[in-house]
Amino acid sequence: MTALLQASRLTVRIGDREVCRDLELQLQPGERLAILGRNGAGKSTLLSTLAGLRPAQGGEVRLQGRSYSELGPRAAARQRGWMAQTQADAFASSVLETALAGRHPHLGRWDWESGADAELARAALARVGLTGMEQRETPSLSGGERQRLAIATLLTQAPDLYLLDEPLAHLDLSHQITALELFAGLARERGAGVVMVLHDPGLAARYCDRALLLQGDGTWESGPVAEILTAAHLSRLYGHPLREVEDGGSRWFIPC
Incomplete structure (x- = not known):
């Protein structure tokens, strides 16, 4: 199956600072990916690169097997939505x-x-x-x-692909959950791919299949949420100790 979104050996920089180095990423139809990291780690910069709105410093991004230069702006806009x-x-x-x-x-x-x-x-x-x-x-x-x-x-x-930069900004709790349920439904019912920059790891664990952690120095970690979103990984990511709490099958992360 051709991936909706594929990044191969992707390197992204802001000035002389690396956002990610040699990033490998594939998003299949129906998958939801959360991007997490500290303020200033480059989450928005990476997402705009994945959307084809800024050039990468190395590697490539493909939508359903084709580069943005092959697709052109109009065809790319029919395949991926950018928020x-x-x-x-x-x-x-x-x-x-x-x-x-x-x-x-x-x-x-x-x-x-x-x-x-x-x-x-x-x-x-x-x-x-x-x-x-x-x-x-x-x-x-x-x-x-x-x-x-x-x-x-x-x-x-x-x-077919939604790239969302902080889609929960300005929304109250009710509308946050409504938005997350809406995109989960698109993934489940239409096979849409969803990539979201989020700040709440508990919501990422609940509404995403996979997570990408940007450390802010070019290094990164990616994998299923059950493996990547742990208290140890997130404490290192945010530079503050967190503990995990489980309730009703959902996992939440609380500052210590």
Whole structure:
């Protein structure tokens, strides 16, 4: 089976500091990967490299066996969805218009969105609890509402691979769980691949199959969450002792 996402001997740097060195990564259909690390470890930089938005300093990234240069921007956007850490509105638009932007990779150069596209966008807005807000201007939204709109835009795009940079930012606990359940459902029901930058290792253990730990000096660890997300690994990662607590089949990590 061809991997949705493959990184081979990938080296990424910020200035003279290495984010990762010779990273080997494969994500198969239906898999969910959490990227964890301290602030400034380079999680967002790595994710943007995996999205083809910045060049690597070594190695390569492939989507379903093809490089970004082979695919081109439009074909790549049909395969992978990218959610940045912060949402910027270059100009005022409505909630529905913003969600509809997710259909642009699927349209011809001079095509307009169809009624079917609008229905996809409305269904995506309903899934994140924004029904009835279609005509609101995006600058009037709260931070959490804007984050949910960004998720709805990705759902409207409907890629095979979702690359999410801190998708839980600005969300209250209820909406955090709703978002994680939503992406878990896409992985389970559609075979979508999901890569998420997360800060809570307990949620990563609960909602992801695999984890990638960035140590901040170019070294990394990757594997199944049961093996990688342990108190020992995470204490070393964050530079603070943690202990593991298990309850009802879920594992949580508490600072000592």
